[in-house]
Amino acid sequence: MAEVQISAQRPRRSLWQRSRDFPILPLAVLLIVFIIPAFFAHWIALHDPYVPNLRARLQPPIFFGGTWEYPLGTDRLGRDIYSRIVHGAWYVLAVSFIGILVGVVVGTTLGLIAGYVRGWFDGFVMRLVDISLALPAMLLALALAAAMGASFLSVVIVVGFALWAYFARQVRAEVLLLRNADFVARSRVAGSSHFRILFRHILPNVTNTIVVLATLQVGIAIMLDASLSFLGIGIPRPTPTWGLLVSDGRDFIATDWWIAFFPGLAIMLTVLSVNMIGDWLRDTLDPRLRQV
């Protein structure tokens, strides 16, 4: 057997040197548009996102004839667009975070075990990976929505399903290299159980990969969640998820463009900055993932 080099010394500048390229602007945008609203919606929202106010219907945004009372305008029921976006951030964050968590836990566990035990289980898991990668997540989303009705749970399942295979494939590939490493053999000789080797010795060696991959998936998760809400098969009304807000404004684009425009802008800015931070993290922690 060819020896496998684990400690492949890739030329790497220290984290400190790398930090000079840290994407400050994307992080700032992400905090302002996404993170802070998600956690502090109640403090920074100007109005109740659910209560209609018919006297304030269809106010234009500030600089387009509106007032600071409704900075991004109001919808046809007089609800403040800004406050609705701010309150929606939490749900976007929750769905993408939990969905990715499901994908990470399922994918990592299966990938770890498959790569470690090999044999029929490995073949079985890789088969599942192939099928899962071959199945557009949208089909599952349609089927789930039809069968059990759309809910927070169904969206999380769809996101987890869409992502787990990437983690399983990547983790397995790394475990295949690691399982023959010296430290694994020595730990075995020292009497460690397989369980201990997998989760105490091998898992820490693949965490970088998992973190980078998870960050790169955030954009995909947010986009998937937004598409489902837009179609009405995401978290049901009246929750102001961002996709739903865009869909609310679809029929009013000719006259009241701001209803659909600003929620979409929030999605775009969030995904854009997450992707830029993800790229930076990948280049810093795990440049090999460039191919993924």
Added chain:
Amino acid sequence: MLRYLLQRGASSLFALLIITVIVFSLSQLSGSPVDALLPDDATQEQIDIFIREWGLDQPLWKQYLTFLGNAVQGDFGVSLKWPGESAMGFVLDRMPATLRLGGLAILITLIIALPLGIAAAVYKGSAIDRIAQGFALLGQSMPNFWLGIVLIWIFSVWLGWLPTSGIGSFAHLILPAIAIAWFQISALARLTRSAMLEVLDAEYIKLARVKGVSEWAVVFKHALRNAAVVPLTYFGILAASILTGSVVIESVYSYPGMGWVAIEAIRGRDFPVVQAVIIAYAVIYMLSNLLVDLLYVIVNPRIKHG
């Protein structure tokens, strides 16, 4: 080569089988068809007859085999929302509309993405490269349904050049096709760029240049052919994204294709049609993947002779 294709075909069929299992088990999740199809005041006798006719008293695996047997013949029962239509027949009616839209989207993607990616690689670091990269970053962050709405706003409402929604003329196809293609353009351009960069760095390209082959021939005859394999593998993913895109974008533009039917059927809780549409999408998707495998064999001689 034949073995390779057979292998790919078998694995596609297997995936399709899994989809039928998923669709079938979801139909079990959705509650008993007795509640869905019979009126509330049905007598016990009517219920018994219904259960026997539909085979609901059979064990699950037998029900699945019946479902599979019917599915193979394209029989998913009748639509609940559109009375008098067979579920699959209704979906097949809408299929050409979706294929037209998807085909145009693929065409637009290729026409823009390939030249952009090649130019970005050949003139690396130039203005066009920076434009391509900026476009790639932006394109992947823009939700397609939002882009669709913004396009309506600009080109239909503001400029008045194109219709806002519906179906009919070629003009109706343009905006939705662009909205579907947008994301694909950025992804494919980026992929083409990196594949070309890698190939342009290879020894045989340097040799060709040393021999005095014209730059044009180096790029298009030597490099492009070798780089083409990578974008081609992307085609499988492209088919999936266009399928997903069609569901979303058809809904934006009220374009009555398969994606529109899927969403309407879910809203109307019309399960036979939902099943039919999912299976139809899956079959289209598997076929396009097989086509990609075939093209892959043609472009990559290592498999052909292997």
